Amino acid sequence: MHKLLIILSIFLIITNTQAENSFNKEAQKEPVLVQKGSEKHWCPVCGMSIKKYYKTSHTAKLENGNQRQYCSLACLVKDKEEYGILEDSIQVVDAKTEKLIQAKNAFYVIDSRVKGTMSMVSKLAFQNKNDAQDFIKKYGGKLATFEKAQKLAQESMKNDLTKIKTKKIKKVYPMGKKIFEKLCNKDIDPTQYIEINELKANIVQNGLCKTLDEEKLQAVAIYLWEVKRFGDLETNENRIKVEEKEKCPVCGMFVAKYPRWAAQIYYKHGDHEHRFSFDGVKDMFKFYFNPKKWGDYPVSKDLISKILVTDYYSQNAIDATKAFYVIGSDVYGPMGHELIPFLNENDAKTFKKDHLGKKIVKFDNVKESEIYKLDE
Numbered sequence: 001m002h003k004l005l006i007i008l009s010i011f012l013i014i015t016n017t018q019a020e021n022s023f024n025k026e027a028q029k030e031p032v033l034v035q036k037g038s039e040k041h042w043c044p045v046c047g048m049s050i051k052k053y054y055k056t057s058h059t060a061k062l063e064n065g066n067q068r069q070y071c072s073l074a075c076l077v078k079d080k081e082e083y084g085i086l087e088d089s090i091q092v093v094d095a096k097t098e099k100l101i102q103a104k105n106a107f108y109v110i111d112s113r114v115k116g117t118m119s120m121v122s123k124l125a126f127q128n129k130n131d132a133q134d135f136i137k138k139y140g141g142k143l144a145t146f147e148k149a150q151k152l153a154q155e156s157m158k159n160d161l162t163k164i165k166t167k168k169i170k171k172v173y174p175m176g177k178k179i180f181e182k183l184c185n186k187d188i189d190p191t192q193y194i195e196i197n198e199l200k201a202n203i204v205q206n207g208l209c210k211t212l213d214e215e216k217l218q219a220v221a222i223y224l225w226e227v228k229r230f231g232d233l234e235t236n237e238n239r240i241k242v243e244e245k246e247k248c249p250v251c252g253m254f255v256a257k258y259p260r261w262a263a264q265i266y267y268k269h270g271d272h273e274h275r276f277s278f279d280g281v282k283d284m285f286k287f288y289f290n291p292k293k294w295g296d297y298p299v300s301k302d303l304i305s306k307i308l309v310t311d312y313y314s315q316n317a318i319d320a321t322k323a324f325y326v327i328g329s330d331v332y333g334p335m336g337h338e339l340i341p342f343l344n345e346n347d348a349k350t351f352k353k354d355h356l357g358k359k360i361v362k363f364d365n366v367k368e369s370e371i372y373k374l375d376e
Contacts, residue, residue, distance in 0.1 A: 023114045023139060027054035029098050034059045034067045035197075038205055042197035044068055045075035046118055047221045049214050054093055056117040056124060059100065061089035072117035074160060077153040082253050090146075092125040095135070101125070107132040108149040112141030119160045123149045168222060176223025179216050184209035190229035191260040191315070194334055196221055230259065238316040240264055240308055242277050249276050249294045250283035251335055258334045261310060263320065268305040269298075280333040281309050281325065281341055282374055289368040309341040312351065316343070321363045324348035327370070328358030337374040339366070 033040040053071040063084040070076045090103040106125040116122040126132040185208045193199040200221045240262040255277040263284035266275045278284040291297045307320035325339040342348040
């Protein structure tokens, strides 16, 4: 009896592995890519190939109107937490027909034997219920609505990210570092990019590394994005310090994700001092001019103890009231057009010339109306 159970267990393991490996998530047809630019081929959250994980991919519009495409529901949920997503805009690829369909009307199969994408639990969608049931017969799992699948992704996100991080530390980071040091331009500056898919696109377009297959390209991008981008900044003791969970009170984005653009306003109440962190100077000024617009905050200009912005060139924290700001350049921050700060006026003039800036202003000359024109 004991031997029979062992044989049965081995059989089930082999069967499950075969089922997992027999389903190919990669696009078998020409994939529909909805993002703009050369970065459209990769997920903006994790950097993975949309084509390679096309059958688990989702698309959505952010609240600012930008179209995004993700390798998985897990990445969509992560993006939703930070940026805000228009719920009715969410589409998913039908795992059988490879057509984009409305996620809210789809039949999801969750927890099948197919390996999950950016999650321990797989989530695949079908327009036709019979197709979903046929999939379950072959690969296991159970039917679910989009609402249930999304809730599951939200609930498991922290645990999924922890496990993925462990894998990266053990395998991906060392692999990426080795490839970078051997095959890539050492001058690649990951802090210049807003999203990881922009970094990958630039590496490919401009030949910043020798020809790499997708696995090696992803390893290099992950190393640059998650290790070198923050590691280099962490050696700079003069940078603006931001806690991982600090959100910009204006746009709601996690500020630590954009260290190159960080700004802070400190307010003092008696012996107590607290701060607000921002993912760019533009949002910092919006809050500075009218904090009540963004929430019921008991602050005012007369309570400000200091304001810090990040010098574009040195990445040092500098006194915002003494900085020179270039407006109207071709350099974009996390929220689009930005005021680019410099401690040194000559640096501001050089940047203005190199990046088609329109003018240079000091802190006291920045106008609230001018800030909002940057969003137009």
